[in-house]
Amino acid sequence: MKFKEFGIKKDILNAIRKAGYEEATPIQEKSIPVIMEGHDMIGLAQTGTGKTAAFALPILNSIEYRKKPRVRALILAPTRELAIQTFENFKKYGRYIDLRTVCLYGGAKKGNQISHLKRGADIIIATPGRLLDLQNEGFVKLDQVEYFVLDEADRMLDMGFIPDIRNINAMLPENRQMIMFSATMERAVENLAMEMLTNPVRIQVAAQNNAADTVDQKLIFTEGANKDIILTTFLKKEINSEENRALPRKERKNAIVFTRTKRGADRLNKALKQHGLMSVAIHGDKSQGQRKDALDRFRSGQVSILVATDVAARGLDIPKLNYVFNYDLPEESDNYVHRIGRTGRAGESGVAYTLCCEDELGLLYEIEKLIGKEIPETETKWSISLERKKKPSFDPHKNRRGRGGYKGNNNRRNNKDGKARHSHDSRKPHKERKNFKKEEQSNQKFTKNKNNGNKKPAIKFSRKLNERKQNL
Ligand code: ADP
Ligand code: MG
Numbered sequence: 001m002k003f004k005e006f007g008i009k010k011d012i013l014n015a016i017r018k019a020g021y022e023e024a025t026p027i028q029e030k031s032i033p034v035i036m037e038g039h040d041m042i043g044l045a046q047t048g049t050g051k052t053a054a055f056a057l058p059i060l061n062s063i064e065y066r067k068k069p070r071v072r073a074l075i076l077a078p079t080r081e082l083a084i085q086t087f088e089n090f091k092k093y094g095r096y097i098d099l100r101t102v103c104l105y106g107g108a109k110k111g112n113q114i115s116h117l118k119r120g121a122d123i124i125i126a127t128p129g130r131l132l133d134l135q136n137e138g139f140v141k142l143d144q145v146e147y148f149v150l151d152e153a154d155r156m157l158d159m160g161f162i163p164d165i166r167n168i169n170a171m172l173p174e175n176r177q178m179i180m181f182s183a184t185m186e187r188a189v190e191n192l193a194m195e196m197l198t199n200p201v202r203i204q205v206a207a208q209n210n211a212a213d214t215v216d217q218k219l220i221f222t223e224g225a226n227k228d229i230i231l232t233t234f235l236k237k238e239i240n241s242e243e244n245r246a247l248p249r250k251e252r253k254n255a256i257v258f259t260r261t262k263r264g265a266d267r268l269n270k271a272l273k274q275h276g277l278m279s280v281a282i283h284g285d286k287s288q289g290q291r292k293d294a295l296d297r298f299r300s301g302q303v304s305i306l307v308a309t310d311v312a313a314r315g316l317d318i319p320k321l322n323y324v325f326n327y328d329l330p331e332e333s334d335n336y337v338h339r340i341g342r343t344g345r346a347g348e349s350g351v352a353y354t355l356c357c358e359d360e361l362g363l364l365y366e367i368e369k370l371i372g373k374e375i376p377e378t379e380t381k382w383s384i385s386l387e388r389k390k391k392p393s394f395d396p397h398k399n400r401r402g403r404g405g406y407k408g409n410n411n412r413r414n415n416k417d418g419k420a421r422h423s424h425d426s427r428k429p430h431k432e433r434k435n436f437k438k439e440e441q442s443n444q445k446f447t448k449n450k451n452n453g454n455k456k457p458a459i460k461f462s463r464k465l466n467e468r469k470q471n472l
Contacts, residue, residue, distance in 0.1 A: 001029045006036065008061050011096035016057070019092055025050040026205045032058050035179060040197040042153070042190070043181045045205035046212040047341020048317070051151070051181040052089045059123070059147050060094045069100050069120030071140065073147040074172070076128055076165070078155045080105035080288060081295060082315035086151060087125045099123060104140075106130045107288030114139050128156075128164035135171070142171045152314045153180035154189045154334065162192070169196060183341060184209045184334040184370075210371050211337050214344035215324075216351045219364075219375040224357040226382040227327055228268075231257065231355070232275045238323070239304045240277055249301030255323035256298075256306045258313065258339050260331060262472065268327060269307040279305035282312050284472045311472040313338040317345060326354040329363040333370040353378075358386055365389040 001024045003016050024032065027045035034041050035058035045051055059073045075090075077083040087103035094101065102116045104126040110133070117139045124131065124140070134140050148169070150156040156165055178197050185193075185208065194200070211217075222230060235255060238244065244253050259265045262283040269281040280294040280303045291311075298306040299318055306312070313335045321343045330336050336354075343350025354375060356364050365388065368374055374388070 003057075006032050006057075008032075008057060009097070012057060012061055012093060015093050015095050016053075018095070021053075025054075027051055027203065028054045028057070030203045030205065031055070031181075034201045034203065035059070035177070036062065038177060040178045040200040041180070041203060042185075042193060042197065042200050043179070043203045044185055044208055045181075045183065045203075046210055047183045047338065048212050048214075048345025049205065050346070051183075052086055052317075053093065055147075055149050055151075055179050055181060056086075056090050056093050059149070060090065060097060060099065063099055063122055063146070065098050066122070069122045070144040071121050071124050071142060072144055073123040073149070074131075074142065074145050074168075075123070075125045075147075075149040075151060076131070076156055076168070077125065077151050078127070078161065078314060079311055080107055080127055081291065081312065082151065083125050083127050085315065085317060090123060090125065101125065104130045104134060106133075107291070110134065128161055128168060132164055132167060135168075142168070143173060145172045145176050147179065148172055148176045149179045149181070151181055153182045153193060154185045155182070155314060156180075157189050157192050165196075183211070184337050186334070207372065209334070209337055211341035211352075212344045214347060214349050215340050216344075216349065217340060217354070217375045218351065218378040219354045219356060220378055220380055220382075221356055221384055221386040222380070222382050223384060224359065227355045227357070228271055230380055230382050231268075231325060231327060232272065232277065234325075234353075235272070235277050235305060236275065244304070250320075252301050252304050253322045254298065254301070254304040254306075254318075254320075255325060256308055256312065256318075256321065256339075256342055257325040257327050258308055258310065258330065260309070260328035262309055264328060265307045265309050272305060272307065277305055278303050279307055281307040283309040284311050309472045310335050310339070312342075316342060318342060319345065320348060321345070322350055324350065324352040326352070329354065329356060329360040329367065331363065333363070333366040336367040337371065356386070361386060361389050365391075 031043045031054040083105045090101045099122040101123040102121040262285045265281045265283045272279045282294040297303045324343045340352035
C-alpha cells in the first residue's frame with residue numbers, strides 16, 4: 001500500500017519519499033489507519049518491520065502546529081539509545097513540518113534538555129526515569145498529552161519500569177490515546193497492558209514472538225571453554241579478512257556479540273583485541289559518552305565488532321548488520337528474539353549464531369518454547385553433542401549468576417562417531433501455545449475485561465530491576 005492512500009499530509013509524504021520508502025510495511029498498513037481513527041492499540045510485529053514509523057507518521061500527521069507548543073505526544077522507550085534513535089526518526093519524518101520534538105534520557109546533563117523544554121515541546125521522546133525527574137522539577141507538563149506510546153511495550157510494562165509507567169500514566173489526561181508496540185508479548189504482560197488500554201484494537205502481523213524470517217538462525221552446541229575460539233575464528237575469517245577491511249566503511253561486514261553480563265562484555269572485548277580484532281563494548285557501566293561513541297563508531301563502520309549486553313538488545317536499528325552472536329544465551333527468552341532481530345531488518349538478510357553449552361540448555365528450552373521451534377544446529381570443529389531438554393528441570397532464571405550454577409544430568413555425548421546430536425522430534429509445540437497463536441492470527445478488537453479490570457494479573461517476572469541494572 002502506498003503512503004498517500006492513508007490521507008497523510010503532503011509534507012510528511014515528501015519526508016517519507018526522501019527516506020526512500022516506497023510502500024508501507026504490513027504493520028504500518030494495519031496500524032496507521034487505526035491510530036488515525038483515534039483507537040487505543042497494541043501492535044505486534046517482528047523485529048525490523050518499521051514499527052517506529054507505524055506510530056510516528058500518524059502522530060506527526062495529526063498534531064497541529066501551535067505558536068506556543070504543548071506536549072501532545074509522549075513516547076517512552078526502555079533505553080537511552082533507543083530514545084535517541086526514535087527521536088532521529090521523528091526528525092526525519094517531520095523534517096518539513098513545524099513541530100518541536102525533544103528527547104529526554106539519563107546519563108546526560110539535564111541543562112541542555114531543560115533549555116530545549118523551555119523553548120517548548122510538542123512531542124517528547126524519553127526514557128521514564130529522566131522524564132519523571134524533569135517533571136518533578138517542574139520542567140514538563142503532561143496535562144495536554146493526546147498520544148501516549150510505549151515502544152517495546154512488554155519491556156516497559158515489566159517489573160523494572162511499571163511503577164514509573166503507572167506514575168506517568170496517572171499524569172496524563174484520561175482520554176489520551178494509548179499505543180503500544182513490540183515484537184514480543186507474553187500473555188500475562190498483555191493482560192497488564194489491557195488495564196491501561198481502552199477498547200484497544202489488537203494488530204498482529206505474522207506469528208508472535210519471533211524475529212523476521214530474514215534472520216537465518218543457527219545453533220552451535222559447544223563447551224563453554226571453546227566459545228572464544230569459535231567466535232574469534234569466525235570473526236577473523238569474516239570480519240578481519242583483508243578483503244573485508246579493504247571495503248569502504250559502510251560496506252564492511254559487521255557483527256554484534258551479546259554477552260550476559262557487563263563483566264563478560266569487557267572480558268570478551270579485551271580477548272578479541274588480544275586476537276587482533278577491533279571491537280568496542282557497550283553496556284550499562286560505560287558512561288553515556290562512551291556508549292554513544294561505541295555505537296557511533298560501529299554504525300559508521302569504523303569498528304566492525306560491537307560487544308554488547310542486553311542494553312543493546314532492543315530496538316536499535318543498524319541497517320546492514322550481517323551477524324549477531326549470542327556468546328551467552330540471554331536469561332530472558334524474549335531478549336533472544338530482540339537480540340537476533342538487530343539483523344535481517346527492513347528486508348535485508350542476516351545470520352544469528354547462538355553458542356550454547358551444557359549449562360545453558362535450560363535457557364535454550366525457554367527460548368525455543370517462546371519462538372515455537374527448534375533453532376537449526378550447525379557444525380563447527382568445536383561442536384559437541386548435547387541433547388535438548390524435554391522439560392526444564394529447573395528455573396532457568398534461578399541460577400542466572402553464572403554458567404556454573406546448574407549441574408544437570410550429564411547429557412554430553414562424544415561426537416566422534418558423528419551421530420545425530422539430538423532427536424528432532426524431542427519437543428512438540430506446547431498445545432496451549434498453538435491455540436493461543438491460532439486464536440490471534442487475525443486482528444481482533446478487544447474490550448477491557450470488566451471482571452479483571454481491577455485485578456493485578458499474576459505476572460511471573462523473570463528478574464528484578466536492580467539485578468537487571470547490575471547485569472546490563
Ligand atoms: P521495528 O521497530 O519494527 O524493529 P524500525 O522502525 O526500527 O523497525 O524500522 C526498521 C528499518 O526499516 C528502519 O531502518 C526504517 O528506516 C526502515 N523502514 C521503515 N518503514 C519502511 C518502509 N515502509 N519501507 C522501507 N523501509 C522502511
Ligand atoms: Mg522498534
